[in-house]
Amino acid sequence: MPAPQKKILFCLAGAFSFVCALGTAAAIGTQLWVKGTILCKTGALLVNATGPELEKFIGEIQYGLFHGERVRQCGLGGRPFQFSFFPDLLKIIPASIHISVILFCMVLIIFTLVGMGFFLYNAFGSPYETLHGPVGLYLWSFIACSCGCLIMILFSSEVKIHHLSEKIANFKEKSFTFKTHSERFADSFWIILACSLVHFLNALLIRLAGFEFPFSKPKDSGTATGAADLMY
Numbered sequence: 001m002p003a004p005q006k007k008i009l010f011c012l013a014g015a016f017s018f019v020c021a022l023g024t025a026a027a028i029g030t031q032l033w034v035k036g037t038i039l040c041k042t043g044a045l046l047v048n049a050t051g052p053e054l055e056k057f058i059g060e061i062q063y064g065l066f067h068g069e070r071v072r073q074c075g076l077g078g079r080p081f082q083f084s085f086f087p088d089l090l091k092i093i094p095a096s097i098h099i100s101v102i103l104f105c106m107v108l109i110i111f112t113l114v115g116m117g118f119f120l121y122n123a124f125g126s127p128y129e130t131l132h133g134p135v136g137l138y139l140w141s142f143i144a145c146s147c148g149c150l151i152m153i154l155f156s157s158e159v160k161i162h163h164l165s166e167k168i169a170n171f172k173e174k175s176f177t178f179k180t181h182s183e184r185f186a187d188s189f190w191i192i193l194a195c196s197l198v199h200f201l202n203a204l205l206i207r208l209a210g211f212e213f214p215f216s217k218p219k220d221s222g223t224a225t226g227a228a229d230l231m232y
Helices: 003-028 041-047 051-057 085-089 095-124 134-161 164-169 187-208 221-231
Strands: 034-040 058-063 067-073 078-084 178-185
Touching: 003 095, 003 134, 003 187, 034 041, 034 051, 034 067, 034 164, 041 051, 051 058, 058 078, 058 164, 058 178, 067 164, 078 085, 095 134, 095 187, 134 164, 134 178, 134 187, 164 178
Parallel strands: none
Antiparallel strands: 034 058, 034 178, 058 067, 067 078
């Protein structure tokens, strides 16, 4: 591929990486990782609420990696509460998983910025065949994509397997028991998925620029060797 086209592809990949770094940084600070509704089970059972009456006992909850908000509905109107994971909820949540998610988010931002720098270096500089060259670009893209996948897997397990929303809803509750009525992953979670897909796309752009995948063997190497042996 001609050099100008390679520069365009590498600049495009660098721009994608920069947008991913900004998106991940923004996602970390929001409350838009999970949105859901919580049912006041105790109150609903006391009045045997069904149908439209049940709506009076269904509140809302949304949270991110550091803080969130829930609306407590127990038949007497909604009461909003703000909560923070650090240090309030550390004793009731799977802290090791939660902290791992935050750390992998930081690693994702770092390697995304590193990848962006090397994309631009390959576009305008004179890289040599080490981690500065195509092998390095594949490596940074692979690490960033893997971090994004790990973030989604860990956070999904925290929410779904460890019932994070229920634990938050029942925090410091003595008289009422709350149960998750519905929950879904919100915008910030899908931003991480989009960033992972962009890093995979960057790897395809490197291949489109004419650089083989690492550890791939040229198809004609065996034929060329055989022809050389016949000549001698």
